[in-house]
Amino acid sequence: MDFQRLAIQYKTELLGNVVPFWLNKSQDKEYGGYFSCLDKAGKVFDTDKFVWLQAREVWLFSMLYNRVEQKPEWLECARQGGEFLKKYGHDGFGNWYFSLTTDGKPLIQPYNIFSYTFAAMAFAQLGLATGNDEYTSLARQTYDRILERQDNPKGRYNKAVPGTRNLKNFALPMIMCNLNLEMEHLLGKEFVEESAVTLIDEVMNVFYRPEYGLIVENVNQNGSFSDTFDGRLVNPGHAIEAMWFIMDLAERLDRRDVIDQAQTIILQTLEHGWDKKFGGIFYFMDAKNHPPQQLEWDMKLWWVHLETLIALLKGYHLTGSEENLHWFEKVHDYTWKHFKDTESPEWFGYLNRRGEVTHSLKGGKWKGCFHVPRGLFQCWQTLEKMTWRQ
Missing domain, CATH: 1.50.10.20 (Glycosyltransferase)
Incomplete structure (x- = not known):
C-alpha cells in the first residue's frame, strides 16, 4: 500500500477542499x-x-x-x-x-x-x-x-423515572478519553494519566461485553448487562471511534495490552457491523441480533466511516496488523466512492442502505465542521508517520 500517495490524498482533500468550504461558506459576518x-x-x-x-x-x-x-x-x-x-x-x-x-x-x-x-x-x-x-x-x-x-x-x-431502570451511557466516558488529551495543557500530565486509567477500565471492562465481543451503548449502574432495547443497543461507529481514543491514551501509558485489546475490538465490531450485502457500516445494531428499534438503523453515515478509517490506521501503525490494511482498503474505497461529492466541496453525510445519498446537505443540525476535516487530518497525520517508517 502506497502510504505516501494516500497521505497526499487526505491532506489535499482537507486543505484544498473541505477547510476552504467551511471557511468561506459558514461564517456569519453579521x-x-x-x-x-x-x-x-x-x-x-x-x-x-x-x-x-x-x-x-x-x-x-x-x-x-x-x-x-x-x-x-x-x-x-x-x-x-x-x-x-x-x-x-x-x-x-x-x-x-x-x-x-x-x-x-x-x-x-x-x-x-x-x-x-x-x-x-x-x-x-x-x-x-x-x-x-x-x-x-x-x-x-x-x-x-x-x-x-x-x-x-x-x-x-x-x-427517566428514578429507581426503575438506572442506566449509564457510553458516550460521556468515551468523549472524556479524547477531551482530557485535548485539554492536557490545562489539566496537567499527571491528571490526564491518572484519569486515563479509570476511563480505560470503564470503557474496556464495563461497556465492552466480551460475551458478545461488542461495546454496548448502555449498561446498568452497577456495570452489568441490561437485556433491554437500550442495553442491547450497539453503535458500531461509537465503539470504533472510542477505540482510537483508547489507543491514544494507551500509547501514552505504554499499555500494549490495552492497544491490543482495542485493536481486537475494532475488528470484532467491523465483522459485526459491516453490511455484507451492500457494503458500508450499519448505524445501529442489537447485540443479540434482535430487530433494532431505530428506524434509521441500516443507514450509512459519514462520521462512522471516517472514524473507522482513523482507527484502522492507528491500529496498524501501533500493531502492524495486516488485517487492518485489508479493512482500511475496503472502508476507504466505500467512503471515498459514496460520501465524497465529486461536483461540489465537502462530503455528503447520509446514505441509505444501498449507498444512495438521502440528504444532499453538507451541514445541518448534526453534521458540521468536524468529522470530515478531523478524519482527514488524523488519517493524513498517521499516514505520514507510516510513510516515514516505511
Missing part, C-alpha cells in the same frame, strides 16, 4: 458564529445555530492553527466563533444551551452535555492559539461543570 445548515453547494438554508457544532468549528480552526500552520484567517475564524459562543452560548452560570437563533438568543435549554464537552475542547484550543486567559478560564470552568454533571448528564432534563 452576528458572528457559524451557519451549519448548508446545502449541496454551501448555501445557507437555515440560520439556527447549534452550540456543539459552533464549538466544534471553533476547535477545528484553532486546532489547524496550532498543529498545521499559523494562518491568520484560520485564527480569525476560530476567534470570532469563540467570541459569539462566549457571549451567547451559555446562561452565565456555565450551562451551555443546545441551540440559538442567528443573533444568539437561546432556543433550547442546556440539556445536552455535549454542548459542554465541545465548548471545553474549543476554548482550550482557542486559548492555546491566542494566549487569551479568558478563553482558558472558560474551558476550565466548563470542564468542572462536566465533572459535576457526569453522574446525571441530562440533569433535570432527564426523562
Whole structure:
C-alpha cells in the first residue's frame, strides 16, 4: 500500500477542499458564529445555530492553527466563533444551551452535555492559539461543570423515572478519553494519566461485553448487562471511534495490552457491523441480533466511516496488523466512492442502505465542521508517520 500517495490524498482533500468550504461558506459576518445548515453547494438554508457544532468549528480552526500552520484567517475564524459562543452560548452560570437563533438568543435549554464537552475542547484550543486567559478560564470552568454533571448528564432534563431502570451511557466516558488529551495543557500530565486509567477500565471492562465481543451503548449502574432495547443497543461507529481514543491514551501509558485489546475490538465490531450485502457500516445494531428499534438503523453515515478509517490506521501503525490494511482498503474505497461529492466541496453525510445519498446537505443540525476535516487530518497525520517508517 502506497502510504505516501494516500497521505497526499487526505491532506489535499482537507486543505484544498473541505477547510476552504467551511471557511468561506459558514461564517456569519453579521452576528458572528457559524451557519451549519448548508446545502449541496454551501448555501445557507437555515440560520439556527447549534452550540456543539459552533464549538466544534471553533476547535477545528484553532486546532489547524496550532498543529498545521499559523494562518491568520484560520485564527480569525476560530476567534470570532469563540467570541459569539462566549457571549451567547451559555446562561452565565456555565450551562451551555443546545441551540440559538442567528443573533444568539437561546432556543433550547442546556440539556445536552455535549454542548459542554465541545465548548471545553474549543476554548482550550482557542486559548492555546491566542494566549487569551479568558478563553482558558472558560474551558476550565466548563470542564468542572462536566465533572459535576457526569453522574446525571441530562440533569433535570432527564426523562427517566428514578429507581426503575438506572442506566449509564457510553458516550460521556468515551468523549472524556479524547477531551482530557485535548485539554492536557490545562489539566496537567499527571491528571490526564491518572484519569486515563479509570476511563480505560470503564470503557474496556464495563461497556465492552466480551460475551458478545461488542461495546454496548448502555449498561446498568452497577456495570452489568441490561437485556433491554437500550442495553442491547450497539453503535458500531461509537465503539470504533472510542477505540482510537483508547489507543491514544494507551500509547501514552505504554499499555500494549490495552492497544491490543482495542485493536481486537475494532475488528470484532467491523465483522459485526459491516453490511455484507451492500457494503458500508450499519448505524445501529442489537447485540443479540434482535430487530433494532431505530428506524434509521441500516443507514450509512459519514462520521462512522471516517472514524473507522482513523482507527484502522492507528491500529496498524501501533500493531502492524495486516488485517487492518485489508479493512482500511475496503472502508476507504466505500467512503471515498459514496460520501465524497465529486461536483461540489465537502462530503455528503447520509446514505441509505444501498449507498444512495438521502440528504444532499453538507451541514445541518448534526453534521458540521468536524468529522470530515478531523478524519482527514488524523488519517493524513498517521499516514505520514507510516510513510516515514516505511
